[in-house]
Amino acid sequence: MRVAFFGTPSWAVPVLEALNRRHPVVLVVTQPDKPQGRGLKPTPSPVARYAEVQGLPVLKPERLKGNREFLEAFKEAAPQVAVTAAYGKVLPKEALEVPPYGFLNLHPSLLPKYRGPAPVQWALIRGERETGVSIMKTEEGLDTGPLYAVWRTEILPEEDAVALAERLRDKGIELLLEVLEGLPHLVPVPQEGEASYAPLLTKEEGRVRFGESAEAIFNRHRGVQPWPGSFFFHGGKRVKVLRMRPEPGEGIPGVVQAVDREGVLVGTGEGLIRLLEVQPEGKRPMPAANWARGHGVGPGTRLE
Incomplete structure (x- = not known):
């Protein structure tokens, strides 16, 4: 599959690595360079650094909605499917409609529980005993799309957000690759159950x-x-x-x-x-x- 990847932090890099080993990655989209360090020097995101080393085409749009330049470049890359993992921006309808097979999102929770940007953190804060990872087809709503695959797991007693997020991501990569393998023949199922929200931590x-x-x-x-x-x-x-x-x-x-x-x-x-x-x-x-x-x-x- 011709894949476009949307992601930003170091947590997302192994997802891109796995995709890059198995599929042609035709475009990487990440957040713009951020000032860092004492000199506040603009620094590329971890995803951007990996993509540049691998020679993958990279875009760093400030915004997606109404951004004609981004949309044209996205269409020109002609991805069959796009994958998001901790990208950090809302995807507008005009972008969601570009790949024929849409967007897949690797989300580290048992959707519809803990929709939003900090699902692992809030699952731990709220004392959940079980969590998981979902491969979702992205819609316009916040993490509301139907599910291609779900994996459940107990949360280990001493596990913190860093360890749990990495464990869920690694299993999510396996699921994602399986879904991509059979994507033309798969039908996602709607989310069921009570929804909850996991906002960014303050x-x-x-x-x-x-x-x-x-x-x-x-x-x-x-x-x-x-x-x-x-x-x-x-x-x-x-x-x-x-x-x-x-x-x-x-x-x-x-x-x-x-x-x-x-x-x-x-x-x-x-x-x-x-x-x-x-x-x-x-x-x-x-x-x-x-x-x-x-x-x-x-x-x-x-x-x-």
Whole structure:
């Protein structure tokens, strides 16, 4: 199949690699270069970098809707099908109609649950025990299209958003290649069940909510990796939590119960949370116990 690929972050690169091994990739569409680093130098997306190294044609349109130049180039590439994986822009009707077999989207959730840009993160934050990956035919609505393939899996107890997203993507690649193999003969089935939405995370989503249960705090911690990460405040300064674990027991939410070699034990709405490794503002990562001793944190100290 002549394939056009739409994707942007490093998570999407293995999807493009797999397609490039099995099919002629006639066009890669990704987000425009973004300023990065101290000098704010415009930097290509990971997908753009891979495509350029492979000699694949790349487009980086600022917008798609009403963009004649993009639409003409897309038509000229003559893809039979297009694939999206974490592209990050809404696809207008005029683009969706270009490939004869439409657009396929690799979406890491059990659609219609967790439609939107952050499905893995919200599945973890909300304490789901099961998730999966869907290969969907894209329509104008947000992740509303019919499904070609779905794979279900249990979420592992310690799995964070980075590990789970990669595992779902890798299985999604297998499904995607199977779907492409039989695409001319496949009929997608409509989504069934109650829909939910997974919006982009905000920085505030990473704040540790000590009033919640220890399990909910740990689930949130897993879901906000790698960004915005978990954090709390002490003495008006932000302290990032790199590692934590829930433990049985009782305590006052946000109040330190004990500091020992292993870490800092803090009360929650139900159970205790042990801070194992932290990173104070402007400092390097360190064992939570070292941070506590260096900042006068002991039993009775309130963390916010």
